[in-house]
Amino acid sequence: MRLLSTIKVALRALRRNALRSVLTALGIIIGVAAVIAMVSIGNGAKSQVESSIASLGQNIISVFPGNFTAGGVRGGFGTASTxxxxxxxxxxxxxxxxxxxxxxxxxxxxxxxxxxxxxxxxxxxxxxxxxxxxxxxxxxxxxxxxxxxxxxxxxxxxxxxxxxxxxxxxxxxxxxxxxxxxxxxxxxxxxxxxxxxxxxxxxxxxxxxxxxxxxxxxxxxxxxxxxxxxxxxxxxxxxxxxxxxxxxxxxxxxxDFTVRNQQELAEAATATTKTMTLLLGAIAGVSLVVGGIGIMNIMLVSVTERTREIGIRLAVGAHGSDVLLQFLTEAIVLSIMGGALGILLGIGSSQLISRLNNWPVLVSPTAVLGSFVFSAVIGVFFGFYPARKAAELDPIEALRYE
Amino acid sequence: MPAVVQLDEVHRIYESGDVPVHAVRGVTLTIGRGEFVAIMGASGSGKSTLMNLLGCLDRPTRGHYHLDGSDVSALDRNQLADIRNEKLGFVFQGFNLLARTTARENVELPMLYSRRHLSSRATHDQALKSLALVGLSDRADYFPSQLSGGQQQRVAIARALINDPQVLLADEPTGNLDSKTSVEIMGVFQQLNAQGITILMVTHELDIARYCQRNLIMRDGCVVSDVRVSARLTATEELRKLRAAEATAKLTA
Structure with missing residues (x-):
């Protein structure tokens, strides 16, 4: 009951500052969208390489002879006649x-x-x-x-x-x-x-x-x-x-022989695109973290701005945990909302990139789920400090705050 | 008359600065159920600190405070919050209403943190009942910015009353109001007091204190005077006089 009404209070506070909420979430929106778009492009490239590898045949194992050595001269790979x-x-x-x-x-x-x-x-x-x-x-x-x-x-x-x-x-x-x-x-x-x-x-x-x-x-x-x-x-x-x-x-x-399978070859070939995907994803991930810091920044401003409100709540009987929960909920809702919008934007923009450039684009469910979870975690992580700051306010000083 | 507030050699010393500040120096005080008490004093006399102690917003450094029979001087932060929620109601000088939140929602605020869980329907009804007590039933859906100062203070009083507190604490409740509105607010207090609610009020206005039954004067952290008010004013009477004076002024103008 108390949890539910606290969440309601948090949602109302976000609605009251709709523009600010959207701008705050924008960091997360762009971050999540960037991660999804980048990983989709990377995955598209990877699948293209993989299909070209697959044209060499499926489940292939090759046996090569070893290298020949005669009178101290060592032949290269596969030179032995064995x-x-x-x-x-x-x-x-x-x-x-x-x-x-x-x-x-x-x-x-x-x-x-x-x-x-x-x-x-x-x-x-x-x-x-x-x-x-x-x-x-x-x-x-x-x-x-x-x-x-x-x-x-x-x-x-x-x-x-x-x-x-x-x-x-x-x-x-x-x-x-x-x-x-x-x-x-x-x-x-x-x-x-x-x-x-x-x-x-x-x-x-x-x-x-x-x-x-x-x-x-x-x-x-x-x-x-x-x-x-x-x-x-x-x-x-x-x-x-x-x-x-x-x-x-x-x-x-x-x-005097070597047994290899094509999996190794395929792995070597996809390693490059994997690295590229990782790199793109990491760069996009940085923007996600920056978005999280944006949330923390706004939450800190919000806590300061609402010091009096916090004082009133504490004075009429709110526990520190109620206030903590209220601000944490705000941060989490902001980031989850940002995450959800970011997913839509990310999928949309990767489709658009695919159409415009004729690139193969593969939206990865892992990236979608991962960035969503990550944005929620960011909400908790970056929301916790401001929320705790609010919860630890002294009611007398908070009430006196101008 | 059973005691609802009992202070026993209460001290409050602030250690934050270089020199410890001894804001309250051994106050012993008993306030009975149904009393209407004004605490007066110059700034720095310790009346605000005493008010914070009485309001369970702060804990005494030494001494004991029994509220409604139980010792609250050693409770922790959350226990004090529950005491404030269940046994105390606060009215502040600056009203301290939440902006962009309707009068009814403001009044409901303490119930949000109450340990008794009521349905939102019951909370709603309770809030309207509380608003009716201060004569603001018709303003339930107004925002504080749409209300006059006096009306805002009444909303604050309704909020203080919602959990049926043992004591209503008012810190300079008329400090931000003009004299006529001040009298109206004192009228609300007198009316509530007549229904048996204990009221403790800090004020520095002598004529406001005269609406109470008992006046305490503080100086340098001690209670130096504790008197019954002999010629007590009643708000209804004063308002009638004010209206008459206004009418005369209009006639002569």
Missing amino acids: LTVEDALAIRNEVAGVVNLSPEMQDRAQILANGLNWNTRIQGEDISILDIRIWSVVEGAMFTEAEVRSAAKVCVIGKTVADQLFQGMDPIGQTLRIRNIPFKITGLLASKGFNYFGQDQDDTVIIPFTSHLKRLARRPFLNSIVIQATAPEQMARIQQDITDLLQQRRNGKEP
Whole structure:
């Protein structure tokens, strides 16, 4: 009862000074709106990066060979020749939760076709690479499993290669020569554009990994193995199982391989935008704190201005706690009201920014809830000192105050 | 006559400055239920300090104060606030009404902090009843700025009465009013006193003190005179005289 009427008194006091209340809350309104708008923009940028990472495939684990060392010369990452097709088969057969797997070979070569030549990437892959990379063949067809088994001289090409060598002609069924070995083009890959690292994903020729091993590289060692796991939660376990399996196959020798997952890559890529979001949010957060100080300032003025009123209340029997509650309520109502208006303004302005600049904007519920809670906390924090000052006034002196 | 206020060798010493100020030096005083007492004295005589002590706004440094039978000299801040709320009513020189708050809401203020919880309906009725006691039923929804000084002081009296106090304390209640309005306010006090309310009033106006039953005079922190008023004035009579004088003035003008 007493609490309720105290809150009523506080609300009435705010209504009486409507303009001042709004101006005081403006600090919080702008602060909250800024936090929400900034975090939304940051999140939008982050989701854009994430979706470009996702185009590389979902739940991807890669196995790379270790580095080779000979006569004191240390080769770089992935230079050792230790990863075999048998390793890949063992992973496919023995590790649970592997959906797709492709042993990978990578090379660059000058290729010839239609009287033109072009330097491009030659990838040796299994047919499952299309599923792993969420890719498809738009014209013709992917080479078949049988062709992989028989190390056939077939290939599918990216759009850039098709444009460079065939210039509008239909490439399907044509032959292209890689290191003088003729490969028949069975399909044209869908255009994937540039990836996050600025690499043209369409500038490639994919051949069966068996053909690559047998006809181009002429060695039994793979450049990498790419694996797709069933679910993100399984990633850590599968990564560990692969490590254990390969370790076991090497009979306790020094590990000469590295197992990585794409999560790490994605994390590294989103780290920048995360930092940016944090930075923007922090700057906006400063304005929120400044808004809180504004509330404290006005509350202090209000306490001084209403010293006599406080004196009267104390004289007729208000406890210090009643006065404290009254002023604290005013501060909290101001900041919560500011917080609520700030949320509306923040969401509105981020939508507006998104429309005007064509930026992806993602309003984060965490930011909305967080800034709202924060503004309430600011109300308590910055309202407490003035409220306590009011509560501790001496009634005699407060009544005498001019 | 049972004592409602009993002071026993009460001292109040302020230690705030370099030299301690001995504002009240051993006052012993008994005020019975239903009395109407004026406390007079020059400024610095300690009458305001005594009033603060009587009003439980301050605690005596030494000595005891029994209000309505219980010792209130050692109560803490919140207990004193409850005593003020339940047993005392205050009327100030400057009215001390809350601005931009209606007369009725001003009167309701002490009930807001009362330990008896009344519904807002009951609070409302109580406030109107209290306003009726001072003859302001028709001004309940007026703001203080729309009321005359005398009316504002009546609202303050209504506020002081709302919790049925044991003692009504008035600190220079006529200090800001003209003489005719002062007489009207004394009329309100006399009327309330006739209904059995104990009134303690600080004033420095001799003619105002003559409306009371008993006059105390303070000097240097001590009560130096405590007399019954022999030729007591009644407000109704004085007002009648004032009106007659006004009428004569109009006729001769």
